[in-house]
Amino acid sequence: MRALVLFVCLSAGCLAQRPQQCTSPPLLTGSMSLSTANEKLQVFAKYSYDALGKRIRLREIGIYGNKTFIIDWLLLYRQGVVYKINSRNRTCIKKPLSVDFHPLEVPKNATLLAQVVLGSSSGPGQGVLVNTWAGEKQMKIGKAKYMSTVTEFGCIPVSSLLHTDKTGWMVTSFFNNVIGLLDPQQLLPPPFCRGARLETEDGEDPVDFYSLFSEM
């Protein structure tokens, strides 16, 4: 009987060694860059992410076509609103946010492509062990193929490849991530947004970037 228990425990231990689909820490602050294979869109963004309060702040600077743009989003999924903030002019556009909040995670039906070391495992600080997962999912902009890379320890997002017929391949890189909120105030609407009325007509956004983020 004991041998059987030992055998089961050992088997479970071995199975546990295999990378598991994981959920990223609920509070994260960091940076990300996104570019499309056709070189049309290039975005650099600083983000604050709060999966507990279902809130995301994204301060983007980018190029779409030949135009540069700066956009500052505050996404409050619980309230179902998104603020487009212009801190310089102290103006605010408030819009309904119809999509659901998705935590940063590797989907349960994702397939493990590979576990590799970025850099080297030959010395301390020379590399990081990551898992790359692949699969397909339904997004607002259509059916998408994805490849997500997260760290083995901590399930920190590293990069993500996404393909839809509409956009082609898009590469997102996450970096300078820290666990926790560097500035929780980033996730509150600024005082000058208090009087903003809900606008229901659809504006022209360069891309549905925040849905990309939430659907990593």
Added chain:
Amino acid sequence: MRALVLFVCLSAGCLAQRPQQCTSPPLLTGSMSLSTANEKLQVFAKYSYDALGKRIRLREIGIYGNKTFIIDWLLLYRQGVVYKINSRNRTCIKKPLSVDFHPLEVPKNATLLAQVVLGSSSGPGQGVLVNTWAGEKQMKIGKAKYMSTVTEFGCIPVSSLLHTDKTGWMVTSFFNNVIGLLDPQQLLPPPFCRGARLETEDGEDPVDFYSLFSEM
């Protein structure tokens, strides 16, 4: 006088904190993948790299257009020859190698673009500190813009972006690198190559991949 010496030492110390253009370890074994932005070429390769003996072994499997290919190169820069090895058929093609050996390094005239953490610095094993360098250089296939990312500790190659008018953007990722030669024999011509005669006519190679490698 002492104060001056102290001041100079401290200044030097501070300057030393800034990332320096570096040379990768002379012996490396690992894997790499290369793809072009136009999705025409995708290559996965295992490599052995010996900067002391100026030798590289590259075992590639890839897709060019719609054709898959397997190529096994042994580059001996000191002898000025390259072997194209077919281990299954035990055949060998020996060709002259006219390019110089370039060690894996960040060129002296490269500009530091950014120092970032891939993954996170919040916990052990969650990330790696890397430096990204950019510049221009003259390659065999023309003038190229490049962006190279190496680890801060160890100067291990992580990724490289290269743009020439001929090829467009190409992304190379290095992974599972270890310092040292896993199998030094990989850098010797196999016994069945002994009788190979030097062929001087130019064959049709999918891409000048080994020159890309040596000119990271």
